[in-house]
Amino acid sequence: MTAAVAPAGVQRLAPAQAARWRALGERLAGIAARHPDAALASSLAAEDMVLTHAIFTAGLPLAVFTLDTGRLHDETLAMIGIVSQRYGRAIAVHRPDAAAVEQHVTLHGRYAFYESVELRKECCRIRKVEPLRRALAGRSAWITGQRRGQAVTRAQLPLDEHDPVFGLHKFNPLAEWSEDDVWQVIRALDIPYNPLHDQGYPSIGCEPCTRPIRPGEDVRAGRWWWESSDSKECGLHAGNVGKAAVGTRQSIAAPLRAGGTGLDNDPSESKT
Numbered sequence: 001m002t003a004a005v006a007p008a009g010v011q012r013l014a015p016a017q018a019a020r021w022r023a024l025g026e027r028l029a030g031i032a033a034r035h036p037d038a039a040l041a042s043s044l045a046a047e048d049m050v051l052t053h054a055i056f057t058a059g060l061p062l063a064v065f066t067l068d069t070g071r072l073h074d075e076t077l078a079m080i081g082i083v084s085q086r087y088g089r090a091i092a093v094h095r096p097d098a099a100a101v102e103q104h105v106t107l108h109g110r111y112a113f114y115e116s117v118e119l120r121k122e123c124c125r126i127r128k129v130e131p132l133r134r135a136l137a138g139r140s141a142w143i144t145g146q147r148r149g150q151a152v153t154r155a156q157l158p159l160d161e162h163d164p165v166f167g168l169h170k171f172n173p174l175a176e177w178s179e180d181d182v183w184q185v186i187r188a189l190d191i192p193y194n195p196l197h198d199q200g201y202p203s204i205g206c207e208p209c210t211r212p213i214r215p216g217e218d219v220r221a222g223r224w225w226w227e228s229s230d231s232k233e234c235g236l237h238a239g240n241v242g243k244a245a246v247g248t249r250q251s252i253a254a255p256l257r258a259g260g261t262g263l264d265n266d267p268s269e270s271k272t
């Protein structure tokens, strides 16, 4: 197995972040050794770019894929080409079943997700969960960019766990990272990132379901903002909802730093 090699820029990191970066490389190398068929599910947001950079620069045989839901921002879709150009490795793209999307839109309209949680979850199921199930078929493990500090639903997030939803192992190697860790590493290592992070979007999903956040709001406040904060998972990480500890909400307060902040996302799609 190829050992993680420190990429250019690591010397610019503060000791704490340098240690986090080294530990991440070791953790990913360990995952690759035990689960060479594991894949990173990338939303193309900040955390996933850190993981992609770590995997590709270390030459790890871990796959990276994203879900093009059909409702993604153009800026998000552009990251696929940017990654390919930067690292010479492609991100696999999985899309929803066109007939299922068409049927849902015909029955409920293109903006049904605003009408009820049930219709929103059905849209996420068609555009995200089913394509994710296909992307994970035959794999023994997957990797996510989730962090504990992102939301009340993620406050108890373990570094690795059994995923009962998809029936395989799930690794969350950034679980202990802070928002600051993510951005220090991105800037020091010159990792490409979605420009929407510089426009008030710390968390980026589908275009109609994501808005910029206001100062003092938590990082996922802009995701499905019309819903209660303790149910805001799209089905990709459905197991998180049951673990959400009421009252443990962390104030991620995330005042947007000059130059941008950024955190998690979910993959999304285009404009069906």
Ligand code: SF4
Residues within 6 Å of the ligand: 069, 071, 113, 120, 121, 123, 124, 125, 127, 128, 205, 206, 208, 209, 234, 268, 269
């Ligand atoms: S986040 Fe995407 S998949 Fe989910 S309801 Fe919104 S448009 Fe549909």
